[in-house]
Amino acid sequence: MILAKTGNEAMAYAMRQINPDVVAAYPITPSTEIVQLFATYVNDGLVDTEFVPVESEHSAMAACIGSAASGCRTMTATASQGLALMHEMLFIAGGLRLPITVPIASRSLSSPLNIHCDHSDSFASRDSGWMQFFAETVQEGYDTLLQAVKIAEMASLPAIVSIDGFILSHCMERIDVLNDQDVRDWLGPYKPNYNLLNLEHPILIGPAALQDYYFEFKRSQIEGMRNALPVIKQVTQDFNQLSGRAYGIVEEYRCDDARAVILLMGSACGAGRAAVDKLRHEGKKVGMVKLRVFRPLPHGLLKKTLSGFKTIGVLDRVDAVNSYGGPLYTEITSLLYDAVEKPRVFSYVYGLGGKEFTPEDAEAVLRSVLTGKKEELVTYVGVR
Amino acid sequence: MKPRKKTWQELPCGAIIEDLSAVLENKTGAWRSMRPVWKADRCINCLTCWIYCPDSAIMVEDGKMKGPDYNYCKGCGICANVCPPKVHAIEMVKEQK
Amino acid sequence: MARLKELCKNKELFSKGHRACAGCGEALAVRQILLAAQEPVVTIMPTGCLEIFSSIYPESAWQVPMIHTAFETAASTASGVEAAYRFQKKMGRLKKDIKFIAFGGDGATYDIGFAALSGAIERRQRFLYVCTDNEAYMNTGIQRSSATPYGAHTTTSPAGTKVPGKRQHRKDIVEVAIAHNIAYAAQTTVALWNDLVTKVQKALATPGPSFLNVLVPCPLGWRYPSSETIRVSRLAADTCFWPIYEHQSGYKITYEPKTKLPIEEFLKPQGRFSHLFKDESGKKIIREIQDYIDEKWALLHKKQAAFPMPQAQV
Secondary structure (H helix, E strand, O other), rough: EEEHHHHHHHHHHHHHHHHHOEEEEOOOOOHHHHHHHHHHHHHOOOOOOEEEEEOOHHHHHHHHHHHOOOOOOOOOOOOOOHHHHOOHHHHHHHHHOOEEEEEEEEEEOOOOOOOOOOHHHHOOOOOOOOOOOOOOOOHHHHHHHHHHHHHHHHHHHOOOEEEOOOOOOOOOOEEEEHHHHHHHHHOOOOOOOOOOOOHHHHHHHOOOOOOHHHHHHHHHHHHHHHOOOEEEEEEEHHHHHHHOOOOOOOOEEOOOOOOOEEEHHHHHHHHHHHHHHHHHHHHOOOEEEEEOEEOOOOOOHHHHOOOOOOOOEEEEOOOOOOOOOOOHHHHHHHHOOOOOOEEEEEEEEOOHHOOOOHHHHHHHHHHHHOOOOOOEEEEEEOOO | OOOOOOOHHOOOOOOOOOOHHHHHHHHHHHHOOOEEOOOOOOEEEEOHHHHOOOOOOOEEEOOOEEOOOOOOOOOOOHHHHHHHOOOOOEEEEEEEE | EEEEEEHHOOOOOOOOOOOOOOOHHHHHHHHHHHHHHOOOOOEEEEOOOOHHHOOOOEEEEEEEOOEEEOOOOOHHHHHHHHHHHHHHHHOOOOOOOOEEEEEEEHHHHHOOHHHHHHHHHOOOOOEEEEEOOOOEEOOOOOOOOOOOOOOOOOOOOOOOOOOOOHHHHHOOHHHHHHHOOOOOOEEEEEOOOOHHHHHHHHHHHHHOEEEEEEEEOOOHHHHHOOHHHHHHHHHHHOOOOOEEEEEEEEEEEEEOOOOOOOOHHHHOHHHHHHHHOOHHHHHHHHHHHHHHHHHHHHHHHHHHOOOEOOOOOO
């Protein structure tokens, strides 16, 4: 069915179809509407969900953990400072292997305060053991959220699905939605690994583990994240069967004989496509690589895809303030280090705090990548 | 003999404890430097020591005192302290090595 | 009114073999509470002494389901668990009625988890929140909390040459719970086992959130010999340092000491107050403490007279 939805509306709509058992949430710009719309679904009886309007995001994640550990499919929604406030709890959800799924409307982190888009919120939690998906369009955000619930439950890992704050969350797009019954049938019931409320089989969840066990638990969790990639591949294929829409983990745009490419995540891929088209029209051999899945990092696939190019511009919509380069750039160069064919890789940081990244900006970046020469360690796109 | 520690592949998914009896392997009686000596003939079965033992180390069966559980008793001395002064059925003595 | 001969037939749901210090008031409180509650019960706890001594992998002293997440999250995690329970009952997936008890130390309850507790009560989440109050952050080595009494020595409010211990009075957490219009709130201590058992059972029978503040003496933190835990607990009640009362649409004092003892009787056996007995400035603080205790005790009586607890309650 075709509908006109903003990103937030689409995420809330997906959540309605998912009909999670429990949602514990707190509002924050620009994801507030997801929570509001969902609360309306609750109070209009359109979902069965127990809605817990908690008093902070930290409590939201703690309540989500309590609920997911008690046999319930659980979700929340947040962004920016809210995700940052949940930070310690994210690691706990990861360590407990609970498949909590969270749409976030990616927003910058203070200070200074800024309500607009960049990826600093999810990147700040990249070590927390959560899977991370980045959507280019509202359609993709909707589709990815549905897939993420299934992936999370099969992989026993929590998941974040990012839609760019304001750019996607507040912009209306024409999207094609599945029907409610198809979503319900496809997802099926939640089958937890363990359940606090199973009185026949009482357990303790979240023990202390000393030096003799902690590392072993972590090794097991690490293996879980490694095993997530084949799960993602499988679920994406299944979703294609269901919806007719195909997604990749790494997607290439006009890369077949490209010498120079830009690597991007999120909505800026749209500007990237426009720039590639412009330069291709001039006869330049350029392309764009879109990364959809940041965690787990699909390093094998990225190495295979990227080592064929001569130059790569990695665009980070976040800076890790490490006095070196964008965080995605550092991961890309690291995974290419022992590639037989090693492209030149340049770091570009763009769009922090919602600074506009236009097709012209993308074009300038692409031209610069094409020269194969870089004066500075990092180019900060559009900074006065 | 304590069972060998599990490898990472053998651990449950997520940090959980399923065997709730494993705690009994921890014989906290080894901590003692003082031990309670219970004089059954003086005991009036008031069960005061039983309700005040933080380690459930006073054994009671059918409402009757059976004595301290020396496997787990830490020798804190609460039982001797709360036994009614006129009864004085528990005395703390130095633990033998 | 419980009787020990009946209570001793109940199942011990907090196993021996835990790693609490000898004479630990908190371990005793948990044991007594679970003896009173019985199954089916699901428990929640934050980080703290209790968590560390009861749940080091692979040993769990808890013979009932238990979840620990983080330090400030007893009330918020419990909120999630209880929401999950409500959902499953609503959908017919769970048939049994389950009681929920969240345990938290004074650190987790009065301080770092304060907002979460407030939120959970405000949302009327149905669980019993038990604060096992040993009046400091004991697990990290005896640092002051907002539950630490005026004049007490802790490692972050030390009895120094210039400043003699903590300079602020304790937070009245039970009043905070009452201000939230909580269904049931009460204060008790481990020495008054009958009072504690009665209050636990009353709280669990109450529809809606309930809060129980239990004073649990700590031999290491309060600096007294481990055998004295019950004696010190009883002195807290007999000096009215720790008023024993409950609130359910009105106040009721459930323990009136036969003779109200002077506060020195409570302070003297504890090393954390020993600096107050050294000189005149310390004795002045003792007098201030006595005045404060008397004021609060008189005020509680006034509240009981003005807002008595109605007779026929659940």
